[in-house]
Amino acid sequence: MNRLINAGFHELLKSKYFYITMLVCAGFGALFSVGMYLYPNFDMPENSQIFINQDNVLGIIPSFATVVVPFAASVSVAFMLDSQYNHGTIRNRLIAGHTRTETFFSNIIVMTIATVIYFACYMAVVFFVGRVIWGYEGYKLKASLVTLSIMLVMIICNGTLLSLVIGNLMRGGKIIVAILAIQYVLNMTMVFGMFKDNDVLAMLARIFPQSSLFEFSYAVVIDGLEKNLFISLALMAVLTVFGLVYFKKCDIK
Amino acid sequence: MEYVLRTNNLQKYYKNYRALNGVNMNVPAGAIYGFVGKNGAGKTTLIRLICGLQLPSGGEFELFGVKNTDRAICKSRRRIGAVVEAPSIYPEMSAVDNLKQQYRVLGLPSFDGIDELLKLVGLEDTGNKKAKDFSLGMRQRLGIAVALCGGPDFLLLDEPINGLDPQGIIEIRELILKLNRENKITVLISSHILDELSKLATHYGFIDGGKIVREITASELERTCRKSIRMDVTDTAVLARVLDDFGLEYTVIDDTHADVYAKPNFTKLAIALDREGCEVISVEERDESLESFYISLVGGVDNE
Numbered sequence A: 001m002n003r004l005i006n007a008g009f010h011e012l013l014k015s016k017y018f019y020i021t022m023l024v025c026a027g028f029g030a031l032f033s034v035g036m037y038l039y040p041n042f043d044m045p046e047n048s049q050i051f052i053n054q055d056n057v058l059g060i061i062p063s064f065a066t067v068v069v070p071f072a073a074s075v076s077v078a079f080m081l082d083s084q085y086n087h088g089t090i091r092n093r094l095i096a097g098h099t100r101t102e103t104f105f106s107n108i109i110v111m112t113i114a115t116v117i118y119f120a121c122y123m124a125v126v127f128f129v130g131r132v133i134w135g136y137e138g139y140k141l142k143a144s145l146v147t148l149s150i151m152l153v154m155i156i157c158n159g160t161l162l163s164l165v166i167g168n169l170m171r172g173g174k175i176i177v178a179i180l181a182i183q184y185v186l187n188m189t190m191v192f193g194m195f196k197d198n199d200v201l202a203m204l205a206r207i208f209p210q211s212s213l214f215e216f217s218y219a220v221v222i223d224g225l226e227k228n229l230f231i232s233l234a235l236m237a238v239l240t241v242f243g244l245v246y247f248k249k250c251d252i253k
Numbered sequence B: 001m002e003y004v005l006r007t008n009n010l011q012k013y014y015k016n017y018r019a020l021n022g023v024n025m026n027v028p029a030g031a032i033y034g035f036v037g038k039n040g041a042g043k044t045t046l047i048r049l050i051c052g053l054q055l056p057s058g059g060e061f062e063l064f065g066v067k068n069t070d071r072a073i074c075k076s077r078r079r080i081g082a083v084v085e086a087p088s089i090y091p092e093m094s095a096v097d098n099l100k101q102q103y104r105v106l107g108l109p110s111f112d113g114i115d116e117l118l119k120l121v122g123l124e125d126t127g128n129k130k131a132k133d134f135s136l137g138m139r140q141r142l143g144i145a146v147a148l149c150g151g152p153d154f155l156l157l158d159e160p161i162n163g164l165d166p167q168g169i170i171e172i173r174e175l176i177l178k179l180n181r182e183n184k185i186t187v188l189i190s191s192h193i194l195d196e197l198s199k200l201a202t203h204y205g206f207i208d209g210g211k212i213v214r215e216i217t218a219s220e221l222e223r224t225c226r227k228s229i230r231m232d233v234t235d236t237a238v239l240a241r242v243l244d245d246f247g248l249e250y251t252v253i254d255d256t257h258a259d260v261y262a263k264p265n266f267t268k269l270a271i272a273l274d275r276e277g278c279e280v281i282s283v284e285e286r287d288e289s290l291e292s293f294y295i296s297l298v299g300g301v302d303n304e
Helices: A002-014 A016-038 A057-086 A089-095 A100-133 A142-170 A175-194 A199-207 A209-216 A225-249 B043-051 B073-077 B095-106 B114-120 B136-148 B166-182 B218-225 B236-246 B266-275 B290-298
Strands: B003-014 B017-028 B032-036 B058-063 B080-083 B154-158 B186-191 B203-208 B211-217 B228-233 B250-252 B257-260 B280-286
Touching: A002 A057, A002 A100, A002 B095, A016 A057, A016 A100, A057 A089, A057 A100, A057 A142, A057 A175, A089 A100, A089 B043, A089 B080, A089 B095, A100 A142, A100 A225, A142 A175, A142 A225, A175 A199, A175 A209, A199 A209, B003 B043, B017 B043, B017 B058, B017 B186, B017 B203, B032 B043, B032 B166, B043 B058, B043 B080, B043 B154, B043 B186, B058 B073, B080 B136, B095 B114, B095 B136, B114 B136, B114 B166, B136 B154, B136 B166, B166 B186, B203 B218, B203 B290, B211 B218, B211 B290, B218 B290, B228 B236, B236 B250, B236 B257, B236 B266, B266 B280
Parallel strands: B017 B211, B032 B186, B032 B203, B080 B154, B154 B186
Antiparallel strands: B003 B017, B003 B058, B203 B211, B228 B257, B228 B280, B250 B257
């Protein structure tokens, strides 16, 4: 599998979309930081129960990575699978004697690491801008940031895995369009948590970890951080097993 | 005889459609195996099964003596290279980068041999030009070069000359012959361009309706398709005696028909037959091409 991971990384590093996506993630990090500083309560729903001020604004901005980075990661997944299926390069891997399990997991590993890189780009700029604007002394959430980051990466990786599974289900055609459309729908779930007086949305918010987006920022997550970690892990496991079982049996053209 | 590939009652179903319906096929080592069949006959499906891109619905095959159900089949696949339908290349990469990428997939320790491969397929001067800017023939040759990475013993080429101009067809043909003769690579080449296959193949497998209808060597096919004169006479026993006297090679078809594999002096032949009391009803020159042989096997238009 190391050979496939090595090849996957070289493919990623040869792709201009990888660098463009990193820049876009960094750009959004800067945009959100500066935007939140200048307009801390701009266009927030009245019932969102979110009150942004200078004490917590930097705790919120990292969570916004779940809005941008899943799209960025999905773009990378979509382009990679588009190349593999529509240009047939996945055939070279299977003909070269690699098992389908190796092929599947190498794609997951490469894309997960790409996702972490995008997240790191976003966070690096958020920290940099935050330091310039507020200075580290004014930032009070250092301790929870590691946990928060792990949580965010896991949520983002769920989206990446889902994109991989969708791409493998489609195996060609309009992979890019389908992945981005589904990623958009998935992203919409994060607003559920903002409408707590709606029973249905409130229930959905408890199921989808990203719906607790704004609560992550304060480490006051619905039902506790453990529930969200568990759901993220469970989703990743389910998607991985389903994706692998399907990929091992599917016909590739 | 040593076989690179043997299939036994290999089947592949797509829902209710039977793409392969019990294929029995034998590809000898060192051969250029022409895999002939019309569109939809099952050629590409069979190649996909061999390459592990699809799984059989029934039956089995052996690749280098390893059964497809054996875990070691993946190791056997490391000895093959294939171009299935379109060449599998990265359009945004140059020819060199495409080959480097395949070297990484194969886990080869260095990039030695890439220059030789590019030279072999005639792409040594493409520099940094991206594969997406290549002509169809160049892409096809790059696809073959990718398939040749790692020095395979068995090359599977699915319709490699489709869409190529005459010059491209000649280049691919010469390349395949070179690989077979100089590098001792066994080649399975599927095509429905029979005339082109006849310039390459040492063995043929004819597939129709998901079944191999005939396997034949090139020399057997040549004998079957050789030029002859079909004679319709009143008594082939007399004809045979006279032809023996003339020293001509022939095959008796039935009581009234025989094929003569030469151009005899018909005046002398007719006089000799008349003397023996045998009448010549008709004489017809026959030149069965690979195409007509194929049509006779699969039933031509009626079978479409």
